[in-house]
Amino acid sequence: MTEQEHEALRGLLGAWALRACLPDEAAEVERHLLGCAECAEEGERLRRAAGRLSLDDPLDQPDGLRQQVLDFCLNRRAAQHPLAGWAAPFAAETAKLDALLRDLGPAEWQELAELPWRGGSLRMRPAEVLCHLAALDGLVGTALGLPDPGGSAWPRVPAQASGPAPWGGLLDRGERLAAEHAAHSPQEVRQFWRAQSQALLRGAVPEAGDLPVDYGFTALPVRDAFIDRAFETWMHGEDVARAVAYPYAQPAPGHLRQMVDLAARQLPGALVGRRQAAYAGPGPAPGSAPAPPAWQPEGAPGPGRTVRLVIEGPAAGQWLIPLDGRSTAPEQPPVEPVAELVMDGVEFCQLAAAHRDPEHLPVGEYGDRAAIREVLAAVPLLSRP
Amino acid sequence: MTAPDWDQQMRSRLARGEESALGELYDQLSPLVHGLAGRILGDEQAAAQLTREVFGHLWEHPEEFDPGERSLRSWVGELTHRRAVERLRRADLRSEEIDQRAAAAQAQYVVAALPPALRETLETTWYDGRTYQETARQLGISEQAARQRLRLGLQLLANELEFGS
Numbered sequence: 001m002t003e004q005e006h007e008a009l010r011g012l013l014g015a016w017a018l019r020a021c022l023p024d025e026a027a028e029v030e031r032h033l034l035g036c037a038e039c040a041e042e043g044e045r046l047r048r049a050a051g052r053l054s055l056d057d058p059l060d061q062p063d064g065l066r067q068q069v070l071d072f073c074l075n076r077r078a079a080q081h082p083l084a085g086w087a088a089p090f091a092a093e094t095a096k097l098d099a100l101l102r103d104l105g106p107a108e109w110q111e112l113a114e115l116p117w118r119g120g121s122l123r124m125r126p127a128e129v130l131c132h133l134a135a136l137d138g139l140v141g142t143a144l145g146l147p148d149p150g151g152s153a154w155p156r157v158p159a160q161a162s163g164p165a166p167w168g169g170l171l172d173r174g175e176r177l178a179a180e181h182a183a184h185s186p187q188e189v190r191q192f193w194r195a196q197s198q199a200l201l202r203g204a205v206p207e208a209g210d211l212p213v214d215y216g217f218t219a220l221p222v223r224d225a226f227i228d229r230a231f232e233t234w235m236h237g238e239d240v241a242r243a244v245a246y247p248y249a250q251p252a253p254g255h256l257r258q259m260v261d262l263a264a265r266q267l268p269g270a271l272v273g274r275r276q277a278a279y280a281g282p283g284p285a286p287g288s289a290p291a292p293p294a295w296q297p298e299g300a301p302g303p304g305r306t307v308r309l310v311i312e313g314p315a316a317g318q319w320l321i322p323l324d325g326r327s328t329a330p331e332q333p334p335v336e337p338v339a340e341l342v343m344d345g346v347e348f349c350q351l352a353a354a355h356r357d358p359e360h361l362p363v364g365e366y367g368d369r370a371a372i373r374e375v376l377a378a379v380p381l382l383s384r385p
Numbered sequence: 386m387t388a389p390d391w392d393q394q395m396r397s398r399l400a401r402g403e404e405s406a407l408g409e410l411y412d413q414l415s416p417l418v419h420g421l422a423g424r425i426l427g428d429e430q431a432a433a434q435l436t437r438e439v440f441g442h443l444w445e446h447p448e449e450f451d452p453g454e455r456s457l458r459s460w461v462g463e464l465t466h467r468r469a470v471e472r473l474r475r476a477d478l479r480s481e482e483i484d485q486r487a488a489a490a491q492a493q494y495v496v497a498a499l500p501p502a503l504r505e506t507l508e509t510t511w512y513d514g515r516t517y518q519e520t521a522r523q524l525g526i527s528e529q530a531a532r533q534r535l536r537l538g539l540q541l542l543a544n545e546l547e548f549g550s
Contacts, residue, residue: 011529014536015517020510022518046536049543052492053511059423065433066411072437073407073444080402091405095412102416105513106523185525201405 006032010039017046063249066095086223087204089230089255094197097237100246101126101190109186113243115236118354118380124178126240127186130193132174133229133236136215137196140225143213144203149177149196167384169216200226227262230255235353253314256345260311263352263382264319267309270381271374272325307375308337310364315345323371339367341375351376354383388501392450392457399447407444415440417458417497418465424490425469435472439465459498466494495545499538506534507542 009032015021016029033040083091104126113129115122124132138149181189209223220228234251241248251259309319320337342364343351350356358376365372398406418439423432439461443450450460466487473483496504510520510531521531 011532011536014534014539015510015532017539018507018511018517018535020515020517020520020535022516045543046539049492049539049546050511052542052546053496054424054489054493059419059429059432061415061419062429062433065419065436066415068433069411069415069437069440070404070407073441074404076441077402077445079404079407081404083404083408091408095408098412099416106515106519185523187523188525198405198409201408202403204405 006036006039009036010042013039013043013046017043017050019050061099064252066092067252081205083201084204084206084209084223084226086209086226086258087201089251089258090197090204090226090233091201092252092255093230093233093237094194094201096249097233097240098190098194100237100241100248101130101186103246104186104244106186108244111243113236113239115239115385116353116355117383117385119385122385126243127181127184127189128174128178129236129240130189131178131181133233134193134196135173135177136170136232137193137200137229138173139215140213140222140229141196141200141203143211143222143225144200144208146196146199146203149192167217171385200229224262224265227258231259231262231349231353234259234349235355238355250314250346256315256349257311257317259349260315260317260345261319263349263379264309264321266382267375267378268322268325270378271321271323274374274378274381304335305371306335306337307368307371308340309348309375310340310342311345311348312342313344313346321375323374337367339365339369339371341365341372348379351379352382354380388456388458389452392452395457396447396450396452399444407440410443411440414458414461417462421462421465421490421494421497422469424493425466425486426472427486431472435465435469439468456498456500462494462497466490492542492546495542496538499541503534503538503541506531507538510535 009029012021012025012029016026019026021029029043033043109126112123112125115124115129115132122132134149138146142148181192184192204222204226209221211222212219213222213225215225230251238248250256305323306320307323309321311317311319323338343361347356347361351358351361358380361376363372363376395406395410399410415436419432419436422435422439423429426432426435442464443461450457469490470483470487473486496507499507506520506524506526509515509523510517515523517531517535518528520535521528524531526534
């Protein structure tokens with residue numbers, strides 16, 4: 001045995017003590033230990049230390065512990081720089097997804113997740129899902145003055161995207177980002193995504209709420225964009241969890257309500273877009289939330305009709321959805337809704353993400369059935385790839 | 386950002402009362418705090434309670450942590466360990482039982498306090514049952530570096546367990 005061989009085998013003792021060598025290497029180390037007292041002593045000591053490492057899984061964190069702990073802390077000492085209320089769902093959903101990713105093993109990072117939307121389904125590995133999320137989170141970051149994750153070389157999203165896929169520019173962003181990170185390990189991609197979401201939260205001060213975020217085919221104020229990003233993070237987190245067969249908790253009631261509220265506010269635009277598309281015959285589908293037109297299509301039912309959306313469950317609340325664009329001027333007296341639609345908040349969100357079939361959802365319907373069908377058909381139009 | 390920089394910044398952001406810092410702190414350290422608490426206390430409700438207490442303490446008194454002296458992870462790990470043991474004492478548990486539980490959690494706490502590169506390599510190898518070659522690939526380091534870190538990490542663990550508290 002040369003000094004060099006002795007050094008090489010000694011270098012393996014840590015891995016050997018952890019049973020993390022290849023079988024040939026372990027056999028070689030063990031042969032060496034028989035004849036080398038120095039290494040035998042160290043090997044035994046490291047094995048003893050390794051034996052103290054526990055293998056039993058720590059307790060799983062109960063759902064909602066994060067919120068409980070934060071509330072407890074903030075009750076004891078109020079924050080001088082509070083997080084804006086509209087950023088809380090994004091903080092919670094990114095933390096939840098990160099906790100899921102922490103538990104993924106190498107094989108699970110290779111699973112393909114299905115990301116359904118109303119136009120089909122994307123198939124991506126978890127790291128690609130993170131790039132997809134990070135690319136759009138980056139648009140919010142740009143509004144807050146953060147650098148674009150793709151650097152300045154990236155083309156801005158076209159402000160007036162047209163054609164059959166107004167989301168094309170957004171999908172491209174995700175794909176470019178995934179290509180740039182293709183050589184990185186999943187953990188590196190996770191850290192990149194996480195660092196950006198944390199930077200976004202540092203910028204989520206109440207005064208930033210009204211800044212515009214340019215999605216290309218539409219613009220949202222930062223306060224809504226944060227809720228939109230929380231919603232996407234939840235849905236795609238669930239897509240990843242489904243692919244690796246892990247449980248995934250629902251959003252906190254208050255956060256769910258904010259997401260339902262955003263979708264309910266975007267619904268009138270989707271209804272108008274759907275009707276426009278129907279008048280124009282088969283052709284391009286409407287964008288996620290186009291501005292309602294000033295005109296009323298000929299032959300359309302008179303203005304002012306609304307459907308009352310009643311959400312049950314933890315995010316309970318009521319929303320009046322105008323069916324014909326925002327034609328009810330605020331000064332007009334409220335009109336009795338033509339119908340009432342009752343559904344669960346989580347299912348409403350899943351429908352808005354086109355993760356559920358409107359035909360197979362348990363809903364309560366009262367009044368004008370045609371109006372209810374119209375609303376149910378419009379909700380999935382809010383989904384994007 | 387290096388770990389000491391992160392610790393330093395976290396301390397001043399907590400002192401400034403930034404709510405976003407509290408969230409980041411929780412996300413970074415709650416697996417350690419809740420895991421240790423659960424292991425020593427062996428009770429889900431008590432573990433959640435202690436987790437609240439530890440983060441509440443740090444949020445109220447961020448100045449107690451001295452980044453020049455040690456890492457935030459190791460400070461928080463020790464705080465959790467100490468408070469969990471105090472809780473068992475108050476619960477009038479037999480002292481042998483307390484010692485046994487505290488010792489069982491000690492290795493985990495020592496590992497949590499190792500320098501980040503050593504801890505990451507050790508945890509990736511041990512808890513996920515990988516070979517050192519797989520760990521090297523997973524972490525994007527050389528096999529030589531993985532072997533060295535595992536050996537050094539275990540040596541430090543052995544030192545602490547033999548001579549530590």
